[in-house]
Amino acid sequence: QLQLQESGPGLVKPSETLSLTCTVSGGSISSRSYYWGWIRQPPGKGLEWIGSIYYDGGTSFNPSLKSRVTISVDTSNNQFSLKLRSVTAADTAVYYCTRLYLAHSGSYPFDSWGQGTLVTVSS
Amino acid sequence: QSVLTQPPSVSAAPGQKVTISCSGSSSNIGNNYVSWYQQLPGTAPKLLIYDNNKRPSGIPDRFSGSKSGTSATLGITGLQTGDEADYYCATWDSSLSAGVFGGGTKLTVL
Numbered sequence: 001q002l003q004l005q006e007s008g009p010g011l012v013k014p015s016e017t018l019s020l021t022c023t024v025s026g027g028s029i030s031s032r033s034y035y036w037g038w039i040r041q042p043p044g045k046g047l048e049w050i051g052s053i054y055y056d057g058g059t060s061f062n063p064s065l066k067s068r069v070t071i072s073v074d075t076s077n078n079q080f081s082l083k084l085r086s087v088t089a090a091d092t093a094v095y096y097c098t099r100l101y102l103a104h105s106g107s108y109p110f111d112s113w114g115q116g117t118l119v120t121v122s123s
Numbered sequence: 124q125s126v127l128t129q130p131p132s133v134s135a136a137p138g139q140k141v142t143i144s145c146s147g148s149s150s151n152i153g154n155n156y157v158s159w160y161q162q163l164p165g166t167a168p169k170l171l172i173y174d175n176n177k178r179p180s181g182i183p184d185r186f187s188g189s190k191s192g193t194s195a196t197l198g199i200t201g202l203q204t205g206d207e208a209d210y211y212c213a214t215w216d217s218s219l220s221a222g223v224f225g226g227g228t229k230l231t232v233l
Contacts, residue, residue, distance in 0.1 A: 037222075046125060047160075047168065047211055049222035062221045096167055107156035107215070108222075109173035116167050 004114035022097030035100035040093040127225035134231040145212030
């Protein structure tokens, strides 16, 4: 059974870089049937798509965050990572790593989610 | 302000049916597939519906989805107290080149 597990610091100082890693188990990150992505949820608020990556390194990002975001993939360790630069308090959120399923229709629903990790931006 | 508009809350009695709407535009719902997610309190979201009306394996047929024009609807029949959760719609927005979510709807089973 596929499992996704986020890891990284729970507290980041303003203006610094938020770094998270998602470890995938029970499935291969190199599968051509899936993308891999990050979604965040500020406390008490809704969901926001951050960006997604394919096993070959191809990426897409939310335009509102694109200038500050890097997503990378490490197929040898079955992991993918998120870096968000120049963080502010507005970046405080639960960050989820997800798998996106390439449906026959061509859509990409988020079919599997990590448990999420709370990252607080504060000095 | 979310790109997709959902009612903040809905409620119904156990055993009854409820629908949750998701309104968008031609750049998102009108020309792309919709998915729906259930987020139980304190947990990660879970995929309920994809491609407007398809259910992943393991999702009971009490949950259904439909789409018409620039709006989509999630239906839940035979409501149970365990269905109390936040529900989110999502799709791709071709103008924004971004995945977008609705603001979420809190379902209360009275």
